[in-house]
Amino acid sequence: MNTDDISAVLIEELGRIAPETDASQLDPNAELREELDIDSMDFLNLVTALSERLKIDIPETDYSKLATLSHAVDYLVQRLEVAV
């Protein structure tokens, strides 16, 4: 899975949480929680979906690394490399 694939998965899952917004138009450096009005339950659902789809663990202590779209993609790429 390359960076584009991971980015697509992330955007798709964000779209599920915030169906009224177009996640593909997000500023990659904007704070996701602010931008999409995500609460802690939404965020937990996002982490759950990502960890199941990508088959990686995302510990709670790493949540801050998912703050923006671009950070989240970097982080997920790195986790996938570790997982292989």
Added chain:
Amino acid sequence: MMGEFRMPSLGADMEAGTLVEWLKRPGDRVKRGDIVAVVETQKGAIEVDIFEEGVIERWLVEPGTTVPVGTPLALIAGTQPAPAARVSEVAAVPAAPIPVAPPSVEQLPATGRARISPAARRLAAERGVSLDRLTGSGPKGAIVSADIERAAAAEPLARPTVTKRLDLAEVRRAIAAAMARSKREIPHYYLSTTIELTRSLDWLEETNSTRPPAQRLLLAALLLKAVAHALGGASEFNGFFTAEGFQPGAGIHIGTAIAIRGGGLVAPAIRAADMLSLDELMAQLRDLVARARTGALRSSELSDPTITVTNLGERSVETVFGVIYPPQVALVGFGMPVERPWTAGGQVVARRVISATLAADHRASDGHRGALFLADIARRLQSPEIL
């Protein structure tokens, strides 16, 4: 004995509802908790569950018809006498369908909701999948995890259409009516305290560090559980104020305020919250939030909360002073957890704290009891491992 299935009241603010769809047909056998119809209300499309047992004799109202609250929608033959006051009976009703041995296996259709594996039930709660229309592929039609996965995968297609049903202008009008009545009729008093959260948050972090995301807990679950336990010794905050005065609730059904994307909020109940383990409570909270946002709440969840908890969560403000939802008599509000200077052993230290407030009805309780109630919540949050 013939009974009537009526348009339910889903709160003090609801006057009428529109029947959208029948999910059971004349001749179908129904039991307590079965979802019989979908009605459109100011709170969106609501699944209406039945409180009686019997056979649907005939429909009295056709889909598309708007009728006042209390209007009979269908006749039910062979009913057990209906409970006098539904709200006083709710403790007996499971918050979610619980697997029970069906009395007569032959009579149950393959989609009978009684048969489901515990793993599938957990998964359904996590994914917010409604069990009612699922066909099981397991032995004797039992719903298994694979069925839930399939339903969850199909969900994205169904969601947008359901979400559109929620008329936000109607939601706003419903909130306006209930809150105006509250401020007109209820003599509110307000108390506030600051609770140290170190133990709760440390315990949460430790617990979650060994769990996959699907099984992690949120602080909200701990807060709700602490309130539920504290209500056990503070019954004057749990119930309804009616023409006869204060009526204590038969169970502890905590209305949980959930924001709707785009505006408005609903506060469906987590039923018998004091009887649930933290994990069960968390699973129900996840399920409720998911269904609140897709507009698939059940009538019983909206009609019988005995108290409301509002939890503003992260990225918000420190303190919330709630407006009581009539005919309830109390609302507990939690602000955002924050790090603040705190004194411990004569030293000023940085500690994570949360503000807890109580808005309560002075006709049902006094500030002294309210203060003890809030203090009890604070005390329980210092021992999260026994919540």
